[in-house]
Amino acid sequence: MTNVNDEFKENEEVVMETPDNTDDIIESGEDTEEIEIVENGEETIVQELTEKLQEEENKRLRLLADYENFKRRATLDKEALQKYRAQNVVTNLIPVLDNFARALTVEATTEEAQTMMTGLDMIYRTFLQALEDEGLVEIQALDQEFDPNFHQAIMTGSDEDKPAGIVLEQMQAGYMLKDRVLRPAMVKVNE
Template structure:
């Protein structure tokens, strides 16, 4: 029986281990407590997710509304810059009624045209140079071909409507007449 008896040291360790295990068991939450904690955490995460989703939707709607307003009023600065030219054009028309000299009227209208072109330049709009240039279907719209001894074939010999480019994109091509080459005798 002496063999069966444990030394006192081992017996004390075993008792300490069982005390620690019982304390650890008391500190460990039960399965129900773990389940309730997990459910609570899930509900909090779900609530945070739904709130974040709602905030994102609201931000998206607000952004779309702002973009629509920007598009609606995007031309306002351009129009404000053109209004003085329109005022000057009206003055030129009024002056034409009492003008004795056509030269004065012509000079006034030319000033208004220059003012409009200056506003275009401020807004990155450039006139397309067409006269005497080789025909380019990206910049020109040929309305007609005419024989010309002065210009080689496929060269713009007359501009009927001036074209314009905005930031390297054609807003309106120049409407032109193109040379078909020398006249046949």
Template sequence: MMERDGMKRKSQRHHEEQPEARQDQAQATPQEISSEPTGEPAAADVAGLEARLRALEEENALLKQQLAEKQDSLLRAMADFDNFRRRTRQEMEEIRRIALEEFLRSLLRVMDNFERAMQAAEESQSFEKLMEGVQLTYRQLQSLLREAGVQPIEAVGKPFDPNFHEAVQRVESPDHPDETVLEEVERGYMIQSRVLRPSRVKVVKN
């Protein structure tokens, strides 16, 4: 009998608690309901991503434009350099041509004097006249070479130097030390500080 009374009281308490739970659920605020995860991104997040994407696209377009401008500038610079190199080459060729023409004009004057000397010697039948004309022409040619920066290499009596001399023969000479240039077979010349042609010489070897 007592057990049935206890079970009856528990059943009554259970029925009394259920309306309270339903009342609590009914009193839940909209904020609490909306705070539950729905599985979809918020509208603000989507808008932020779209704005970021537009910014990246604009930045990419700007970088492409800058790259195209740099490439165009590089191509123009390369074209300018090619034009400069071509003009420089043409100017150098023109300078060499003018210098060569000037040298040849001077050489023609030497040729003219040589022809006059031979003509005078032929008319007078004089060897002295011929020698006089040849010597005059030779001095004029030497002057022309000096003006062009050409100077003869001193060889005879100097120590043999392969930078300036070319040995064509080794000879004995008790009166001279070894490796001395004894005789010049063909004169060498310098132009400025460079060897135009080495002297061909005979060198002492005792």
């Protein structure tokens, strides 16, 4: 492809080579073809330059849009990372929470066992409060309508006093971290 400046110089040279009496030539019709070529050449060059300018402007706008999308995605990722920073730790601590709850259901028969159960209950409440401060929420299931987004049905039962699709019993607690389900509640659902 020829350089645009070279084409312009060639066309400029052609214009410079035209005689001083161009008005007479144009009126007489002599050599008008050469003048039309020069004018068409300039129009072509202007058109090519305009197209290239529009193409470069489109590239610039696409690049700017891509950059704005990147900034927005990076901001959203950063916010999500900050919001759910404790997810892995909390997920790993849920079984510990379950074990505490199971331990607290044991009947204390002696005074010493009762004192130990009181201490365990205090530890459990402190532990639960620390997790709740990080955004952990227990999913409510008992007597709620079954929702597959929050509940996992592992059994069905029949209770004529309650409508179908109601959770009859919670087998294992479910938990959410802010608005994410970490573990659905395992439930028994009414048929």
